[in-house]
Amino acid sequence: MAKGIWVFAEHSDGSVRKVTFEILSEARKIADKIGEELCAVIVGNQVEALADKCGPYGADKVYVVENEMLNQYTTEGYTKALTDLVKQHQPSILLCGATVTGKDLFPRVAARLETGLAVDCTDIGLDDSNQFFVKRPMYAGKAYAEVGFSDATPKMASIRPNVLIPSPPDESRKAEVIKVAVEISPDDIKAKVVEVVKIAGEKLDLTEAEVIVSGGRGMKGQENFKILEELAEVLNATVGASRAAVDAGWKLQSEQVGQTGKVVSPNLYVACGISGAIQHFAGMGTSKYIVAINKDPEAVIFGKCDYGICDDLFKVVPKLTEEIKKLKKD
Amino acid sequence: MNIIVCMKQVPDTEAQIRVKPDGSGIVDSDIKFVMNPYDEYGVEEALLLKEKFGGTVTIVCLGSERAIEAIRTGLAMGADKAVHLDDPAFEGGDAFSTAKALAAAIKGMEYDLIFCGKQAIDDDLAQVGPALAEMLGIPQIVVVTKVEVSEDGKKAKVNRQIIGGEEIIEVPLPAVLTAQKGLNEPRYASLPGIMKAKKKEVKSVKIADLGLDPNAVGKAGAKTQILKMYSPPQRESGNIIEGETAEETASKLATLLREEAKVI
Ligand SMILES: Cc1cc2nc3c(=O)[nH]c(=O)nc-3n(C[C@H](O)[C@H](O)[C@H](O)COP(=O)(O)OP(=O)(O)OC[C@H]3O[C@@H](n4cnc5c(N)ncnc54)[C@H](O)[C@@H]3O)c2cc1C
Numbered sequence: 001m002a003k004g005i006w007v008f009a010e011h012s013d014g015s016v017r018k019v020t021f022e023i024l025s026e027a028r029k030i031a032d033k034i035g036e037e038l039c040a041v042i043v044g045n046q047v048e049a050l051a052d053k054c055g056p057y058g059a060d061k062v063y064v065v066e067n068e069m070l071n072q073y074t075t076e077g078y079t080k081a082l083t084d085l086v087k088q089h090q091p092s093i094l095l096c097g098a099t100v101t102g103k104d105l106f107p108r109v110a111a112r113l114e115t116g117l118a119v120d121c122t123d124i125g126l127d128d129s130n131q132f133f134v135k136r137p138m139y140a141g142k143a144y145a146e147v148g149f150s151d152a153t154p155k156m157a158s159i160r161p162n163v164l165i166p167s168p169p170d171e172s173r174k175a176e177v178i179k180v181a182v183e184i185s186p187d188d189i190k191a192k193v194v195e196v197v198k199i200a201g202e203k204l205d206l207t208e209a210e211v212i213v214s215g216g217r218g219m220k221g222q223e224n225f226k227i228l229e230e231l232a233e234v235l236n237a238t239v240g241a242s243r244a245a246v247d248a249g250w251k252l253q254s255e256q257v258g259q260t261g262k263v264v265s266p267n268l269y270v271a272c273g274i275s276g277a278i279q280h281f282a283g284m285g286t287s288k289y290i291v292a293i294n295k296d297p298e299a300v301i302f303g304k305c306d307y308g309i310c311d312d313l314f315k316v317v318p319k320l321t322e323e324i325k326k327l328k329k330d
Numbered sequence: 331m332n333i334i335v336c337m338k339q340v341p342d343t344e345a346q347i348r349v350k351p352d353g354s355g356i357v358d359s360d361i362k363f364v365m366n367p368y369d370e371y372g373v374e375e376a377l378l379l380k381e382k383f384g385g386t387v388t389i390v391c392l393g394s395e396r397a398i399e400a401i402r403t404g405l406a407m408g409a410d411k412a413v414h415l416d417d418p419a420f421e422g423g424d425a426f427s428t429a430k431a432l433a434a435a436i437k438g439m440e441y442d443l444i445f446c447g448k449q450a451i452d453d454d455l456a457q458v459g460p461a462l463a464e465m466l467g468i469p470q471i472v473v474v475t476k477v478e479v480s481e482d483g484k485k486a487k488v489n490r491q492i493i494g495g496e497e498i499i500e501v502p503l504p505a506v507l508t509a510q511k512g513l514n515e516p517r518y519a520s521l522p523g524i525m526k527a528k529k530k531e532v533k534s535v536k537i538a539d540l541g542l543d544p545n546a547v548g549k550a551g552a553k554t555q556i557l558k559m560y561s562p563p564q565r566e567s568g569n570i571i572e573g574e575t576a577e578e579t580a581s582k583l584a585t586l587l588r589e590e591a592k593v594i
């Protein structure tokens with residue numbers, strides 16, 4: 001019978017991504033309830049050093065799957081590495097972060113394993129008879145669903161970053177590290193990455209940012225985004241935009257928040273010169289705190305925010321940056 | 331080049347979504363349905379490639395009778411023909427069982443490239459494209475913003491969005507590409523296009539035509555089930571911060587963010 005809860009431990013630039021710790025912490029509770037072990041799986045090349053990071057968040061074991069061909073993420077290489085290991089050990093549950101990588105990898109893995117996958121979940125847990133189930137938004141968050149699984153295993157889910165709360169790490173907890181070799185030949189990877197183009201200035205992906213400052217049509221022009229960047233700097237935030245701002249060419253498509261952009265759930269979302277259209281709200285409505293700065297008292301966004309300032313953003317935003325700087329100094 | 335575009339009909343983005351009181355689904359009687367916006371990019375890219383390389387563009391759609399409207403929109407944009415999987419047995423599925431039916435229909439067709447949308451904006455799965463690629467045994471590239479097909483039509487160079495930039499990927503064809511906004515500007519259906527679309531072939535496909543077990547597709551073949559739907563908690567109207575000057579309101583806001591919300 002399938003046994004064990006596994007978490008695909010995603011890493012980039014030599015560190016394990018935070019969402020992995022969020023998932024391990026929550027999965028630990030489930031593992032304890034059903035009496036199964038919790039394992040992390042790290043796939044890559046020369047990534048063994050990362051294994052120690054998973055124990056403190058609750059992993060009992062860490063599988064380290066290494067191969068030179070896994071140096072760079074490819075759908076085919078990683079799918080093979082992960083599915084081979086899953087077939088061998090047959091875990092009951094397999095989880096990952098709903099990140100750019102998780103969203104590419106898990107659908108392929110689920111199809112190969114002929115099992116169920118719930119994506120972009122905002123909660124995971126057990127029902128009254130200890131069956132695994134998840135909660136996930138649909139219709140861009142206009143509705144939610146509780147989703148259960150057929151008997152096929154592993155039951156798979158990807159979980160949205162920033163929604164589960166990581167436990168404080170227990171540094172005395174050590175996980176058993178198991179190294180696994182995987183055979184991958186160049187022929188296994190048909191879609192090859194030939195180049196990576198970095199966009200300067202874009203630091204943290206919006207979906208993983210804890211604080212987002214967004215601008216809309218009210219920003220009036222590309223050059224004005226400078227005041228949002230200054231606010232973002234003091235808040236350690238990532239800058240986003242409404243579709244109107246993206247369509248105007250002021251911001252990149254990858255910076256659009258909303259139903260046809262990124263769906264985000266930061267702790268704090270500051271909307272500047274954004275009216276709060278249904279498609280925009282669908283992308284940020286699950287933010288913990290929403291601040292709206294808009295000069296129109298009738299703007300829909302005022303009905304859905306935690307704090308609002310009804311004034312000219314060009315006056316308010318620079319002042320807000322100053323005030324926060326002051327507070328942070330104290 | 332023979333190109334397939336997988337297309338789904340979904341509620342318009344403007345639609346207010348109301349969950350039925352018993353949580354069994356959404357109220358869809360008063361909703362306007364349209365072609366999934368990401369699939370429009372797929373149709374457009376297929377048409378651009380056809381203009382360059384010749385060949386055919388075929389729409390494949392699994393959905394109820396109602397979906398014919400979205401299929402006609404695709405045909406009016408310029409697609410040549412369509413395959414409509416309109417057997418009730420196909421409906422109510424998840425990504426796995428939907429991809430299973432689509433794969434079975436596509437297996438018998440000739441294709442060099444398959445477009446899907448990045449995700450369908452109703453169930454937001456972003457899963458059918460990769461599952462279909464796996465079932466057909468071909469590569470996938472998801473969240474694609476640019477496609478360049480080589481002169482001989484045998485491979486493609488594709489840009490895909492990643493964190494902080496883009497990857498450029500080379501892939502032999504056939505492959506499944508999932509279209510992201512920014513790939514192109516979808517054309518509108520012209521009046522002559524709409525007239526012509528009426529005469530284009532829409533082949534209806536039933537489960538018996540694909541030789542599939544009814545338990546393998548639709549609701550019966552799904553690996554996940556929606557147990558219950560519910561509405562998200564409504565956000566309350568906010569605290570509008572009063573003040574004489576921008577300085578005063580900004581200061582009040584900064585203090586609230588620190589002391590009440592504890593986010594800075
Ligand atoms: C299929 C489809 C998909 C869509 N997907 C998305 C999506 O993913 N994301 C998205 O954002 N939109 C999306 N939209 C568009 C959406 O409907 C709105 O058009 C868009 O969100 C409006 O952007 P906005 O709020 O920036 O602009 P507007 O609605 O024009 O609002 C601008 C606001 O700025 C305020 N303002 C102006 N000047 C100032 C000033 N000096 N100080 C303070 N406030 C000021 C105004 O009062 C106004 O409220 C989609 C639409 C469709 C049809």
Ligand SMILES: Nc1ncnc2c1ncn2[C@@H]1O[C@H](COP(=O)(O)O)[C@@H](O)[C@H]1O
Pocket residue numbers: 335336337338366368369390391392393425428432445446447448449450451453454455456457458459
């Ligand atoms: N019922 C369907 N019929 C045809 N194509 C579909 C169907 N469902 C999903 N797709 C395709 O898969 C993409 C992603 O859908 P999803 O995985 O449901 O988010 C869509 O944009 C379509 O291209």
